[in-house]
Amino acid sequence: MRPLYIDGSPGCRVVLDEPALRVVVPDKADQLFPLSRISRVVCKGVVEWSMSALLACADVGIILLFLEKNGEVRARWLGRGNARQSLTQRMVDLLARADGGQRYENWYLSMEKLAARSFARRMGLVEWREVSINELRQRLALSLSDEGSYRATVLQGLLHSELLNWLPECGFCSDDEALLTGDLDLASDLSKLLLWDFYPSLLAADEPDTTSALAAMAMLVQHREDRFYLLFRSTISKLHQFLLAVS
Numbered sequence: 001m002r003p004l005y006i007d008g009s010p011g012c013r014v015v016l017d018e019p020a021l022r023v024v025v026p027d028k029a030d031q032l033f034p035l036s037r038i039s040r041v042v043c044k045g046v047v048e049w050s051m052s053a054l055l056a057c058a059d060v061g062i063i064l065l066f067l068e069k070n071g072e073v074r075a076r077w078l079g080r081g082n083a084r085q086s087l088t089q090r091m092v093d094l095l096a097r098a099d100g101g102q103r104y105e106n107w108y109l110s111m112e113k114l115a116a117r118s119f120a121r122r123m124g125l126v127e128w129r130e131v132s133i134n135e136l137r138q139r140l141a142l143s144l145s146d147e148g149s150y151r152a153t154v155l156q157g158l159l160h161s162e163l164l165n166w167l168p169e170c171g172f173c174s175d176d177e178a179l180l181t182g183d184l185d186l187a188s189d190l191s192k193l194l195l196w197d198f199y200p201s202l203l204a205a206d207e208p209d210t211t212s213a214l215a216a217m218a219m220l221v222q223h224r225e226d227r228f229y230l231l232f233r234s235t236i237s238k239l240h241q242f243l244l245a246v247s
Helices: 051-059 086-096 100-122 134-144 146-170 186-204 213-223 227-244
Strands: 004-009 015-016 020-024 031-034 038-044 063-067 073-076
Touching: 004 086, 004 146, 004 213, 020 051, 020 086, 031 227, 038 146, 051 063, 063 146, 063 213, 073 213, 086 100, 086 227, 100 134, 100 186, 100 227, 134 186, 146 186, 146 227, 213 227
Parallel strands: 004 038, 038 063
Antiparallel strands: 015 020, 020 031, 063 073
16 A cells, blocks of 8 residues: 655545545546555645545545645544554553653653754764754754755655554554643654654755655655654654553
């Protein structure tokens, strides 16, 4: 199965043409995408969906992620999930504790420091062990053009969509409301952590390009998918160890 990326525009809509999704774009030939071959759908910009198409995706467990025009995550549509599993329950139990939110935040900050230091080391910074995350962010803001910053936002949205697809495989149920509250958005948090590993590629390619941001970033994710997945599993392993330690 493959992800379906839709770069929306006025008049773009998705309807159900069972057993497939039909993507309709004015002045272009319609495209059919069998539901059985879609792992998830990422929409950016203006895309209208029919209710039958939304429900068909939900019935077969296809996750939809909607991005703003600037690449930020706007909404999610989650398909049917499986029964709650151990990691979900451990995370819910942690968040139910009075100090649970602070403990999770401390873990996240420690992981962020590791990710940022790895980025600084790969970029050849002599002071990579001491440089602060805030300073690295300031350097990135100065080094990336407006287009580069925009593509970083789009890329984070694509990583987010991939993580929504992978987390249930590791024991985190995507339809558990306790993991989708304002207190915790695990897919969003992990996408911010793993984005650090993509920054060198963004900096190296930060120059005028006629390829759309969505298409270019989708190609980058596909090209680095093996490394991305290894980093994801390593991060989940560390999170699992943390949850075991605090339970």
